Amino acid sequence: MQYALLAYDPPEDTDRASRPIPDGLVDLLDGPKVSGWARLHAAGSATTLRNDSSGILLTDGPFIDSKEYLAGLILVEADNLDGALAAAEEMLREARCGTAIEVRPILDGRFRGA
Amino acid sequence: MALDAVFRDQWGRVLATLVGILGDLELAEDAAAEAFAIAAERWPRDGEPTNPTGWLVTTARNRAIDQLRRQQVLAAKTKLLARDLEAGPAGPEALMDDTAAIPDERLELVFACCHPALALEAQVALTLRTLGGLSTEEIALAFLLPFDTMSKRLTRAKHKIRDAGIPFAVPPDHQLPDRLAAVLAVVYLIFNQGWGGGRVDLAAEAIRLGRALADLMPDESEVLALLVLMLLHDARKAARLRDGQVVPLDDQDRGRWDMRQIDEGRALLRRAMARGRTGPYLVQAAIADLHLYQPRDWRQIAALYGTLARQTGSPIVEMNRAVAVAEIDGPEAGLAILDRLDLDHYRYFHSTRAELLRRAGRDGEAHHAYRRALDLAQTEPEQRFLADRVAETAPSV
Numbered sequence: 001m002q003y004a005l006l007a008y009d010p011p012e013d014t015d016r017a018s019r020p021i022p023d024g025l026v027d028l029l030d031g032p033k034v035s036g037w038a039r040l041h042a043a044g045s046a047t048t049l050r051n052d053s054s055g056i057l058l059t060d061g062p063f064i065d066s067k068e069y070l071a072g073l074i075l076v077e078a079d080n081l082d083g084a085l086a087a088a089e090e091m092l093r094e095a096r097c098g099t100a101i102e103v104r105p106i107l108d109g110r111f112r113g114a
Numbered sequence: 115m116a117l118d119a120v121f122r123d124q125w126g127r128v129l130a131t132l133v134g135i136l137g138d139l140e141l142a143e144d145a146a147a148e149a150f151a152i153a154a155e156r157w158p159r160d161g162e163p164t165n166p167t168g169w170l171v172t173t174a175r176n177r178a179i180d181q182l183r184r185q186q187v188l189a190a191k192t193k194l195l196a197r198d199l200e201a202g203p204a205g206p207e208a209l210m211d212d213t214a215a216i217p218d219e220r221l222e223l224v225f226a227c228c229h230p231a232l233a234l235e236a237q238v239a240l241t242l243r244t245l246g247g248l249s250t251e252e253i254a255l256a257f258l259l260p261f262d263t264m265s266k267r268l269t270r271a272k273h274k275i276r277d278a279g280i281p282f283a284v285p286p287d288h289q290l291p292d293r294l295a296a297v298l299a300v301v302y303l304i305f306n307q308g309w310g311g312g313r314v315d316l317a318a319e320a321i322r323l324g325r326a327l328a329d330l331m332p333d334e335s336e337v338l339a340l341l342v343l344m345l346l347h348d349a350r351k352a353a354r355l356r357d358g359q360v361v362p363l364d365d366q367d368r369g370r371w372d373m374r375q376i377d378e379g380r381a382l383l384r385r386a387m388a389r390g391r392t393g394p395y396l397v398q399a400a401i402a403d404l405h406l407y408q409p410r411d412w413r414q415i416a417a418l419y420g421t422l423a424r425q426t427g428s429p430i431v432e433m434n435r436a437v438a439v440a441e442i443d444g445p446e447a448g449l450a451i452l453d454r455l456d457l458d459h460y461r462y463f464h465s466t467r468a469e470l471l472r473r474a475g476r477d478g479e480a481h482h483a484y485r486r487a488l489d490l491a492q493t494e495p496e497q498r499f500l501a502d503r504v505a506e507t508a509p510s511v
Contacts, residue, residue: 017277041277041278042277044270044273044274044277045273045274045277045278046278047231047278058230058231059233060231060232060233060236060274061233078279079279079281080279080280080281081229081231081278081279081280081281082281082285082289084279085231103278105277105278105279
């Protein structure tokens with residue numbers, strides 16, 4: 001089996017990008033159990049797209065969870081946010097109505113081949 | 115020219131160039147602020163340089179390089195900058211002497227600031243700060259918000275641009291109409307906020323922004339049309355209020371209209387119309403122009419509101435069309451249009467409807483509509499005006 005571990009952080013004032021990952025955590029992330037990881041920019045960098053009956057709606061900020069559940073994780077390569085938003089929109093058009101995708105830039109990470 | 119005015123004119127241009135070089139809005143803004151502070155100290159003493167833009171860009175860039183060197187992240191920050199550094203001091207010197215060599219990147223800047231991934235309120239604040247050159251204090255004051263709130267809003271937006279990778283670029287053709295509409299919406303929102311009477315003249319700021327955009331996109335009819343719309347509305351500013359009361363257009367003292375500004379607007383309107391494309395701002399500009407003639411050509415006004423209603427699907431536009439139709443075919447014809455609209459929450463809907471009911475001799479219904487409008491009225495002059503109408507139409511006992 002493969003599992004996704006989803007990490008949540010409390011809000012903070014310092015710049016996330018300039019803060020290193022704690023040493024102990026680095027060791028675990030580099031360990032054999034981890035097949036890949038991505039560290040995300042803080043929630044303030046997020047943009048959310050929703051597909052509802054009226055079309056695709058774009059808002060500034062993270063997805064606010066009400067009764068929806070986290071359903072998946074997709075990693076994309078893009079030149080800038082416009083490229084990432086276009087990829088998300090393309091997928092949303094094929095997804096069920098009521099689906100949302102939060103687009104969040106990746107700060108750093110490591111990915112192993114499939 | 116006074117130093118302040120030079121600074122305001124240069125700020126957007128200098129900042130945009132720096133963002134282009136440094137690739138980071140916050141860093142560029144800090145460096146620009148430093149350069150302007152140095153200029154404020156030196157120029158009065160040593161005289162203004164022959165090329166103020168070049169001087170400011172070069173000085174700011176050198177400051178940014180110093181700062182990046184200190185941070186030792188120079189290479190990671192930008193390749194462009196690294197190349198300039200290798201070129202040695204000849205680069206900056208050459209830049210200082212040749213204005214033509216400095217690309218004007220204000221458009222790239224404004225499209226980044228009005229990116230749809232930023233909240234509208236952040237787009238507005240950022241545009242005023244970057245292209246408009248207003249200080250954070252001035253923007254906070256204009257929107258009646260505490261300084262800290264506005265400062266946080268700006269910082270957050272700048273960080274989002276940096277972290278999320280919002281491009282500093284003019285959008286490709288297929289995205290341009292939507293993205294341009296977003297930019298124009300921000301400028302028009304700033305203009306309309308200006309009617310609120312804050313301590314910063316936002317209407318004047320919006321017109322400045324409109325002029326800059328018209329300068330940068332002289333072939334976009336909607337850009338020209340938005341400037342026309344603002345110029346024509348603003349030209350009537352001095353005549354709009356008398357003793358704290360809103361003066362209806364027909365009762366305004368035309369001697370207090372700024373005719374030079376109206377002429378400028380009309381010349382621009384002709385230029386915009388010659389472009390052929392008829393977007394919603396062009397229609398609104400044409401309507402604003404028609405309203406300035408006496409007597410008003412209500413047929414043409416009604417037809418243009420019809421066009422605008424089809425373009426925007428806005429019931430408020432349809433309400434305005436009803437007013438024009440009432441002038442042509444009588445109040446009942448206007449009321450027939452109003453009765454199809456779902457605008458019960460909108461205060462001007464009730465005052466408009468009341469006025470037409472009164473003219474149609476339906477005083478009882480007019481009385482109720484005026485009372486509904488009074489319930490929803492937000493400003494004191496409006497409340498006074500409506501209270502008078504309520505009294506006038508009260509049924510005699």
